Each structure stands twice: as C-alpha cells, then as structure tokens.
Amino acid sequence: MNRQRLLERFLRYVKIDTTAREDAEQYPSSPGQLELGRLLVEELQALGIEARQDRYGIVLATIPPTIDRPAPAIAFCAHLDTSPETSGEGVKPQVVEDYSGGDLVLPGDPGRVIRTAENPELDGLHGCTIITSDGTTLLGADDKAGVAVIMETAAWLSQHPEIRHGPLRICFTCDEEIGRGVDKLDPERIAAAACYTLDGQGGDTIDVETFSADLAVVTVAGVNIHPSIAKGRMTNALRVAADFLDRLPRDRLSPETTDGREGFLHPYEIGGGVAEVKLRIILRDFDTGRLAELAELLQRAAAASMAEFPGAKIRVDVRPQYRNMSEGLGREPRAVPYAQRALERLGRTAKLTIVRGGTDGSRLTELGLPTPNLANGQHTPHSPLEWACLEEMVQAAEWLVSLAEVWAEDQ
C-alpha cells in the first residue's frame, strides 16, 4: 500500500469543511460535501474508474472485475460529512511521525491534550504516525479516514490489475451524522451482495450489531389562561412535562447509567410553554422487542401524569428510526465470515464488536443490503481531541484488497 499517498489524501480531504448542518433543509446539508464529492469523482476518473456524483451529492463508482468468471459484486462505503458537534472549519492537521508515547498537546489550544490515560490504545501505537487537529476543530477522521482508505484501495487496485477481484462498487454518502445518510440512496443502485462501511474505530474490528432505535415525540397539551384569572382553570403544560419526566427512570435505563448491551430511554430535547410542551425522547436497545417495552413505560408515565393533572392531555407518538444490523446480516451469511477470512490472510484476527448507536450500515442492512462496519483508524470521533493512526488506515486498505480477493474466490 502507498502509505505516503494515503496520508496525503487524508490531509487533502480533512481540509474541506463538510460539517453536517442539522437545521438545513437542502440535501446535502452543507456545500462542502458537494465539493469533496466532486474532488473524489475527479480523482477516481483520473484513475480510469467510472464515477459520478448524483444530484444529492452521493458519489457512486464501479471498478470492473479482473476475472472472467462471474463473482458477486461487493461495495465499500464511507460518509463525506463530519459531526456538527465540533467545528470542522479550517482544520489544520498535525502529523506526529514516529510517536514515542506520552500525551499529545494540541498546538492551537494547549489546554487540549490527548492523554494516554483516556486513550489507552495509544500505548500500542509507538512508532506509528498519529494525526490530530490543532485542537480548535475536530479532525474529521470520522469519516474521512474511511474515504481515504477506500480511495487508496481504488488507486492500488487500478495499478495492480494482476489482483483478482470481482465487480467492486464505491459509495460515498452525505449527512450520515444527522441521520440522513441513506435518505436519498436506494440500495438497489449499489447492486452488491454485501457492502462494507469503513466507519469503525481503531483497527481490525467488525461491528456486527447496532442498536435498534425508535424516536418518541411526546406532546403535552395544557390549558392556558391569563394568570390573573387562572385559579382553578389553568393547567400548565410545563409543570405536567416536569412531572412526566420525573416519572422516567434515572438510575437505570438511561444513557448515564448503562453500557454494554443495556438499552435506554433518553429525553434529549424539550420546548414549549404553558399551552403546549413537546419532548423528544430516543428509545434504544439491541433487542428490537424491548423497544415496545420502553414505549409502554412512556405510556404509563403519561397516564400517571394525566391522572395527576386532569386538565392535561399527553400524546406519545413513537416512530422507528433504524434496526439492529444483526437482524439483516443473516440474509447474507458470507458478509462477516469473508471479512474475518480476509483479515486472517494478513495474519491478523478480527474482533467482532457491537455499536451503541447506528451506522449507515444499519439502514442499508434493513433495506436489504447487508452492511457490516469495518475499522478505519479513527479514534475519539466528534471531538477536538479526535485522532487517527496512519498505520491502521494502511491496514484497513490492505484488508479491503484482501476482502475483494476472498469474494472473487466465491463459487
């Protein structure tokens, strides 16, 4: 793999601001995503690969097979946007070569320090090249490490026609970070037996499960009247909402008190006044059936609050967001074992992991395209303390080449 060229790609991509904008109505939500997509199409075309960007900014490309007999098509996918939680404007990447251990002080804001105590995986990366931001922005390795890994894989394959592989598709999506990554993407267009997102942390992991997720919008209707004549007539929706929230568990079933495979209810937004209050609550569990129990808990709290405030009406509307990827991965039993085999051939062992969240892959899998998530060298995403490891990115690109070979041997 061309290590230096991979690094240069990554540094080129992170300098384009592709922050997703939650309040934007257009798709994609920010012009930088279109700009990065255009650049990638140009770079792919320069490699002789057929690529185009659709009107939503999604980039699709195809690398034709190098073997004569039919083999299943597979796809590699990454997202162009970065998280709105930390600015992605004016990213100044810092490259630490031959990392020798210890904390990394970020030069643009010396108060920001990447500490080994909080990033124990740094201990295993002595001698590696570590990339950070200058501390005033995020780095954007989530998911430009994935973009750079896929692009370098494409460049490598185009220079090595002796590598035997079937049809390969490349897909770059927009607005994954605001939950719209697959809104404008019909998986039929990818036309592959399996897809792999390159959006996992660290090295050598395969995310094989995600949360199943619902969103509850709770509308509390009160009775508003001028406070001067409110006696016995007003029902204040703010007080009802506070009562309702107080009835939800806090010492269990909350993100603050759970980890591993435990699910939760998470109220994350509230707004309104005396007449009406709206609350948004996310429901999460690895077991999809448990989401109905979490919704039932909301209904019981609503009934109890309405009994307490007879003038109030509370409506709980629950809608599905995404489903545990493992449910759909079963439809393509080769997807995960082939990724494991591809890594074994490189002398490494895959760790199967679960994500307390969703990926583009959870939606794609649900829509019928099985899509596990592979590690790409990113660490501490969404934060000014984000960093990436070049060697792990190189290993991810080697993994993809090996994966293409494994699928080409499929009978």
Ligand SMILES: [Zn+2]
């Ligand atoms: Zn990501």
